[in-house]
């Protein structure tokens with residue numbers, strides 16, 4: 001017999017119930033086996049019609065782990081790529097006939113090599129970059145298709161982000177350029193090229209805490225780099241994420257540039273999620289602006305970005321409330337700790353469905369918003385389903401709902417006095 005504990009775990013694993021149909025910034029993202037995707041500080045390459053996502057695996061002591069997908073939504077875990085640990089921010093490169101991974105280990109840039117794209121990587125060399133007295137932190141990667149050259153991006157001591165070509169023997173050689181040290185302290189570098197302009201995206205240095213990531217531009221890979229403007233409204237702290245890689249999807253109708261960020265938990269641990277967003281790129285003004293969507297996807301063939309077209313709306317004014325909750329205006333219910341709001345007769349197609357929770361919080365640090373669905377035995381902290389909880393006004397969560405119109409969804413506020421939750425409603429997104 002299944003234990004009650006196992007049943008709860010099963011209910012909490014939405015990926016186990018079917019295909020992933022949207023990219024949802026901050027939401028727990030499950031692989032095709034129903035496990036949370038564990039590839040942080042990573043990057044993506046495309047070979048044929050397949051995308052390969054390589055990143056650091058928290059559950060394997062920061063080993064490089066790879067996933068593959070043809071739609072950028074459903075990812076199959078191809079496993080750990082080398083018996084190496086503590087290799088941070090691994091990135092793939094192919095400067096010659098062999099396959100390479102570059103990452104940071106023990107404050108050095110490190111390289112691994114394999115005869116195949118998937119699996120079999122062994123350590124090649126600790127890479128000494130000029131000037132060799134520096135110690136290195138975050139690694140990034142950029143492939144310049146105009147010169148067919150791979151560039152290792154590193155952030156180093158002395159606040160310099162370096163751009164070094166990878167030689168055809170896999171060694172790291174010529175320093176193409178470096179960002180201005182006077183411009184500030186940066187890390188987590190990633191790069192893409194659009195309209196002849198090189199865009200270098202970096203984060204500030206605040207450990208695991210998010211900060212406003214910036215963009216620098218140059219008309220040559222050799223620099224000079226200028227800029228340093230925000231890629232999102234400053235107070236959003238890059239929507240609580242940190243840059244790791246820029247992915248270009250060149251389709252038949254559009255080219256879409258994707259920002260890939262990590263939504264780290266307080267220690268870069270297993271509960272960290274991902275924030276991917278399309279970027280609006282202005283090659284004339286040399287600016288980059290993240291286009292924030294709570295749910296979106298890109299068609300890898302056409303390159304076109306889309307968002308869900310329709311959802312059934314359940315405003316707070318039709319819900320029942322308990323506790324001290326009062327209808328403060330016609331459309332917003334304010335919950336204090338101990339209060340609940342229940343949406344009844346919620347219609348669903350059965351199985352896992354995205355539900356957008358529309359609420360704002362006051363004094364975020366003082367409480368949590370919890371969720372009950374139907375007669376589930378246990379409440380879930382919404383932040384465990386989507387780390388945008390409490391930060392964004394629209395938080396999609398994947399819920400297991402019954403087919404038909406009998407579902408109930410309850411939100412409750414818990415925490416200290418002063419914590420308040422203003423609930424506008426919920427929206428069930430059509431599958």
Ligand code: GLA
Nearest residue numbers: 041088138187188206207208
């Ligand atoms: C920064 C780096 C991460 C990690 C943390 C540790 O966020 O970008 O890769 O090293 O610091 O504090």
